[in-house]
Amino acid sequence: MKHSQSDATPRRMAFSMDDGVRLLGEAYGDAEKAGVLLAHGGGQTRYAWSRVAQRLGKAGWHALALDLRGHGESDWDKARNYTLERYGLDLAAVAASFSTPPVLVGASLGGNAGLLTAGRFAAGAIRALVLVDITPKLDQDGVDKVLGFMGRHLEDGFESYEEAAKAISDYLPERKGRQSNAESLARYLRPRPDGRLAWHWDPAFIIGRRSSRLQEDTVKSLESALAAIQVPILLVRGSNSELVNDESVSHFLELAPHAAFRDVTGAGHMIVGDRNDVFAEMLDDFLGSL
The missing domain is CATH 3.40.50.1820 (Alpha/Beta hydrolase fold, catalytic domain)
Structure with a gap:
């Protein structure tokens, strides 16, 4: 077609x-x-x-x-x-x-x-x-920063979209005033069985990458x-x-x-x-x- x-x-x-x-x-x-x-x-x-x-x-x-x-x-x-x-x-x-x-x-x-x-x-x-x-x-310091953010919420996840939005805002302070909303974050987060929200990617992807040195x-x-x-x-x-x-x-x-x-x-x-x-x-x- x-x-x-x-x-x-x-x-x-x-x-x-x-x-x-x-x-x-x-x-x-x-x-x-x-x-x-x-x-x-x-x-x-x-x-x-x-x-x-x-x-x-x-x-x-x-x-x-x-x-x-x-x-x-x-x-x-x-x-x-x-x-x-x-x-x-x-x-x-x-x-x-x-x-x-x-x-x-x-x-x-x-x-x-x-x-x-x-x-x-x-x-x-x-x-x-x-x-x-x-x-x-x-720049390895920059890689450490990125991986640190990605790994920070692997286990606990987020209680709400608002909590996730705040975490992103804290990580990217230069974006203040453009805080992510629930509609946009729904594309990057998934509900867990316990009711909390987790990133929409396999935690195994980041486990083992916490050392940034390629x-x-x-x-x-x-x-x-x-x-x-x-x-x-x-x-x-x-x-x-x-x-x-x-x-x-x-x-x-x-x-x-x-x-x-x-x-x-x-x-x-x-x-x-x-x-x-x-x-x-x-x-x-x-x-x-x-």
Whole structure:
């Protein structure tokens, strides 16, 4: 069945991985058009891309926002395989479902996984790569801060949406005045049997990541994958990012000198949430240059 690029209602899509894990996603636009695959960051869901995906669909792209394994409505992995390599293989499998090689847009976790997809697992199946505030080398203090927040409420959860909103506000004080409401948080939280609310991702994803130090072989794998990528690359950093500093960017551009780099003023690590319109315009410009 064909779908008009003007469709405002997303289409639910399901993908079965080779290990039995089922991934869910939402697509906008005509499936026969050029594609964009959107991979969110750790602890997020496909809804992080909703406005971007809808905008892309209206502009004539086939945009697919995916729930990564262990996140959102995708399956939790019974084997607890949440390695970057596994995420990279998942993205390669989903990319292969497009009619033509898609542009892969990955934020944080989705970006590092995308590096492996484009540089190791599916080099010929990716048209271009957009990395949102992620590089092989990161500011470890910033990573510790992110992982500390993600792990802080694993056991107790939240009594209410208001409590969760306050926790987010305390973690992101620069967003005061834009406090999350119950409707938006319902996409990121799920009710537990005890009546409390928990994040909409598998706790096993973060257990074992409380040490932020990536294994040296993992960093080398990411660096090797980046250096091998021949397709166009865009690195977008939040000017206030706590993870990607100037040294990270310089190291990235040494490995991929053909990559383009853009800073988003006034944004932190969560660029798409902080400055959605600015990011969308940068993405439009990059896609238009392909």
